[in-house]
Amino acid sequence: MSDDIYREIILDHYRNPRNKGKLTDADVTIHDSNPLCGDEIDIHLKVEEDKIKDIKFEGRGCAISQASASMLTEMILNKPLSSVKNITKDDILENIGLMNLGPARIKCALLSLKVLKLGMVKYYSDRDPVAAKQVRDDSKLY
């Protein structure tokens, strides 16, 4: 049964997302969508000396994708950008408390991590191609 997916904390992040919005002075903005279901996420990052100083997301989609994005922004704020490459699928699922999602819905939960990783690679590519190659090699998407 999926009732336990839609616990209070998921519904809370879905209805009151944290760090939702735009960053006008973002160092990097990245967008991706899930073609299967149309969920969309944009992530804006402000980075200073490899630290994520600010993060905002925009998006539309299901409760799982939007709550997961909201929780990810809280998890990563003020952390080193390079640490993003070490975040795994299980980290995300643990973070949102949903270890048993089926193969279709797991993509919803992981969309924001995918976008964040793409954003990290883009940030380094624009500035430091060697570091970019390194993070790209190190960071398996999931």
Place this chain on the structure above:
Amino acid sequence: MMQKSALNVSKIREDFPILRRKINGNKALIYLDNAATTQKPHSVINAISDYYMNYNSNIHRAVHQLAEEATVAYEMTREKIAKFINARSPNEIIFTRNATEAINLVSYSWARRNIGKGDVIVITEIEHHSNIVPWQILGDEKAAKLEYLRVDDRGYLSFQDYERYLQSNKVKLVSVSQMSNVLGTIIPIEQMIKMAHDKGIQVLIDGAQSVPHMPVNVQKMDCDFMAFSAHKMLGPTGVGVLYVKEEILEKMSPFIGGGDMIKEVHKDRTVYNDLPYKFEAGTPNIADVIGFGAAIDYLQAIGMNAVREHEIEMTKYAIKSLERVKGVTIYGPSNENHRGAVISFNIGDIHPHDLATLMNDQGIAIRSGHHCAQVLMDRLDLSATSRASFYIYNTKQEIDMFIDALERARKVFRI
């Protein structure tokens, strides 16, 4: 008093083995995703395995007995389809992989020769991506323009727009779906075809949602092209149909080149095969075409008028039941006579994917998302809807269980 039903649904259900399946351990499958694809009766499954077990061979090219039997069975389906949609001749029936390929065939073989710079192709805002993207590709290549007839919130078209475009004398093709796969709206295509023909303009009908669900008569509607898919009408995947009026087909150049579509091949020239074989290159999907023949037989036996009547009954009941659920918004016409058995809706702020997950817990298969109609979703300012769509084997009891499951989802989301 029991109301007399159009179909003997309990008898029909026995013919569909998948309806005995359980979901999540013990929940009976309630399949409400028929606009995406329908289930298959025993007769279709058996026709396919019978071909593979008893007369598997390539068609049209050998004289041995297996080939002869396979060719006869394959061509029989063509005749059945011609009768089913009342084509003048089986030569007007071309087999493709699906409705999408049928539309692309028209784009490559007909439109590329007949549409040029500055010409206009008219479609509508309700179209499935398969009746948008081929015309965008062609438009880019030929510098032709694609115009969308606007629809109102329930999917009714603007005839003023239509008349204005037709008056411009630039329109070379009108391509419209007879029924919206999102809103269910039935489009008055006979009137549209007549207006186009008065101006000498050709019309393609996307019948993917209409041919499976209502009587369709190509001579009466007088369309020039029509596309549909076997898998949405009890048949197997991998088979589609393009109907083309013979006089147009005669002038069309081939789509894909290769074997079976030729009469003679020399180093410097090729003589193409007769109609319709000229448009069917390579070994076709023989087994599934034969399976499709069994699907047509099945629908003919129960009658398309009865199918339509059953679906009107189901739609009316479903809309009435849905209207009683708190927080539900229903899209599309409210008059069941103006629509097919496809109902898109939303409930509160539950995203359709979350709803589909909760419905699946109860064994109920519904669709969620943009339904390959993003132009329409943008027009309606929606990112996604939930969609329940019915067919001949669905019952009112299933609709009741669907409504119960919706109420349950509402509680999970504290609406």
